[in-house]
Amino acid sequence: MALAIRMSRGGARNQPFFRIVVADSRYPRDGRYIERLGIYNPLLPADHKDRVVLKEERIKHWLGVGAKPSDRVQRFLAKAGIMEAPKVPAQTKKDKPKAKAQERMKAAEEAAAAAKEAPAEEAPAAEQAG
Template identity: 65%
Template sequence: MSLRIRLARGGAKKRPFYRIVVADSRSPRDGRFIEKLGIYDPMLSRDNENRVVLKEERVKYWLGVGAQPSDRVARFLGFKGLAEARAIPEQTRKNQPKAKAQERLRVAAEKAKAAAEAAEGAEG
């Protein structure tokens, strides 16, 4: 049984609220879980201490027995100093412009480079 420390969504429409839970990786996102380890309220400001609340002793226990945190939970644990924080990937396929937009950017960069070279030639 592979254990995951992950988020289970609750709250109303457009008002999310998450429980941080330990669950079997095969169980549904909002389904059965083993233990509740904390809460995450994204509606609160980032500097509010109640935005992420964790039961630190239990988190350490579950990490010790091999539970793997999800990416988001790993970042929370990194902020609290319970685990090493994972970096946010800079270059992924989803956050890149589509092919046509990349082509437009490339053409614009070439035009800017040509204009800069022309300005250099006019000065010198």
């Protein structure tokens, strides 16, 4: 049985409310769960004390048993100091411009650098002549 610590949604439409539960990973998101470990109310302000309420000792127990937290729950646990934050992968090459655009940018940088150097070289020559 693969245990997961995850959020189970409740509340009405446009008024979400989440239970933080430990459940078998094969169960439906809002279905049966083994134990409720806390609550998350996203409608409360970020600094409100009741926005995220966790039963820390029970969470530590389930982590010790081998339950895996979801990414969002892992962030909550990191904020509470129970475990470290999830790793965020480095940006991939997708965010970089295509090859032709990179060549144009490089050429523009070289032209700007050459333009900067040219006036700097001419200025001392003008002073020596005068």
